[in-house]
Amino acid sequence: MIDNKAMLITYADSLGKDLNELKEVLDKYFNDAIGGVHLLPFFPSTGDRGFAPSDYTQVDQSFGTWEDIEELGEKYYLMFDFMINHISRESKFFKDFKEKHNESDYKEMFIRIREFFPDERPNKKDIDLIYKRKDKAPFQEVAFADGKIEEVWNTFGEEQIDLDVTKDVTKQFIRETIKDMASHGCDLIRLDAFAYAIKKLDTNCFFIEPDIWELLEDVRQEAAKYEIELLPEIHEHYSIQMKIASHDYFIYDFALPMVTLYSLYSGKTNRLADWLKKSPMKQFTTLDTHDGIGVVDAKDILLDDELDFTSEELYKVGANVKRIYSS
Template sequence: MSQKLSRLLHSIYPQPDLLARLRQLLPQEAPPSQSTTGQRWDQSTAILITYADTVTAPEEPALAVLHRFLSQDYGTVPLPILHVLPFLRSFSDRGFAVCDHTRLEPHFGDWHHLRELAHGRRLMADLVVNHVSASHPWVQQFRRGLEPGSSMVLAPADLQGWDHVVRPRSSVLFTLMDTHQGLRPVWTTFGPDQVDLDWGRLEVLESFAQLMRAYVDHGVDWVRLDAVGFLWKDPDTTCLHRPKTRILVQALRLLLEQYTGNGVLLTETNVPEEENLSYLRSGDQAHIAYNFPLPPLLLEAILSNSCDLINRWLVRWPRLPQGSTMLNFTASHDGVGLRPAEGLISPERLHNLLMRCEERGGLVSHRTEADGSLSPYELNIAWWSAMAGPATTPRRLQLERFLASQLLVMALPGVPAFYLPTLLAAGNDHPTYCKTGCRRDLNRTRFDLQALRRDLEDTDSPAAVIRILMAHVLGIRARLSAFHPEAPMALLSPERNDMVILQRGHRDDPGAVWVVQSFREEAVELNLSLLAPQHNGCWRDRLSQRTIDSRRLALSPYEVLWLQAV
């Protein structure tokens, strides 16, 4: 393996001691064998996304509280993979400006608490590979001219040739930093406190490989590469998805697979669809990529009362190499990205979507284009608030819209992922936003454990209803092989604007499932003979367990059926 890595990385690190240094990164023994199924995922695989301190209790480490809550209060919901958002010590950006790679945030707990959290579940963690906080020791060493930090910070000697850089922020690209040599410009893609690293230095790769090894030693085997598309910078380019970035992704995947036989590498690239999929196409970069077009398209379909755009998108679902798949989701710790919807939603429909979200208390974030103009980059809104009706009747059909959105996430090829505040029916957190001024904080609600337990004990509360229904549906999904992440899908509704109809699994397979999902606020009718013309018998809805023996079926607003031929 060291020889393979050396050949792969020689174009980036031509130093003569490359092979010897790579050998130091590899384990002495072969990694544990892959799971007994020989697969990294199946139809029971589902992810819960949360911050370490989404649920808190006085005087307790946040990771211990989270462990107790998930085991005692949310244990009925089968979510076997837990993505704990950045937990290392950080100065800003809610964990994404890491200032110490060796210690956790003190109020989260320590490495022992992380290992305890891994009992009975698989953990997923972030490698924030593009940058570190300005308070990180590497940056402080850079300022004083000390190694290794002096060589690890990206500080270009020439500020010319960067006019075409594409990035998601309107802050300055270069930040002046006071150093032992005077003021020096350093690259800051995401803001002044997030200083970019120079991946042309082998020390950077070595440091992140060691961190990934520490993750694995404490129960992590799914690793998310945060903002990885920005990793390598070449002048006179957009500095996105450069060839050497792809080489580094390949190298990190090989290293992860050496550390754990069950390793899964995910790339987070919130960019137009084909750019995002490019990390899967070759079969040797990411195992999973985030399905970023899904949230804006699904949100637009629900709020416009028309699913024509999402049907047009679904009809050209990508064919991916075996062992690769998508991560499907509606909400996350970030907002709803709009760049992935470029070319998929017309300017007029996009404008209407932004207006409807603002009517529901959301905000719009912008990025700076190459010509200096601003364009919408992200919708900041809690998904539960986005599912509300018009101002006159906000609660009408809110739960139905919400559940329909989560059920589509479960029906598509790929691995479904769910954000904990979304499952807890958290609305827009305007008080926190008013304190911090960070628009993303609208969707980063924290919960007191005791208050949350009281809410879940109220069987009429949205959070309690969602918990029961999610446990029910995920349990059913885990028993249906047609929902394997790599099982085939056919779209049967390409021209419809009232419903999405999917066939999962092969038509002749007795385990095939037909997903029928209404996107209307009023009842709609479906001729069931359109699903499988050769089938003359009954249908069974696996969600409700009812048998349907009529040819025509009326669907209630936002109703969802998972049908199997009887």
């Protein structure tokens, strides 16, 4: 059950070497200071510090066991991550696809570029249009056991192969994953990178409406069977958070850190006061995350010169703030 109390966000090995030591630290030093724990990805993974999960049914052995997590859940509400956009290339699903190619039961889980685009495409215009996380087309060449080679969609690191969330086999995987998380005490699922999950021809493939709402509603209905709430995670302009809140989902207030820092550095409270009056209330406030402090999130809450001023003040104390707000 989610309480209106602080939630600690931590890797399984950040406060001690594993889940057992994490519980010892919480019980000894924090006790009643927090109500919940967001355990950043603790599943077996092949990259990106857990964000390339290979198996959602297991806990990485170096961290501990499901029993350790369930024990934490006896005292704290728990949030798990679900990377709904992608899965590890070492997952059983993708390995089966590489081995059996067109005969694989999981072939439709992945976005095959030659099937997504018409003949003679993608062209430069198509690739330029896509909202990317790297300076090249978000595709990866795959060599199959039958000797054939083709490209699949790959938004993030080389280990993270994108999923086709529109296909029945992927929808079944999503249902099974949520059910399994529920069986281990999950109260809240953070949907990591969900805004990339819908790919549609002739769009930028980022937060595509109305399709993104259909995806979220399908996931919400499944999670509701187990009384699990959703927290769709997105680092972008605060207007997108407002949209998510209007559909009655929890959000992160990723704009708050930058606005708070501006207020502290400038001595002016008007921007912070204005934001607190209009920011959604069904939210998790945050002053930092494992991704760092968002700048684009606060654009237009703070004027460009106020963002620049705050960033410059942060540079003075050694912060690594991206000078380009968004791709």
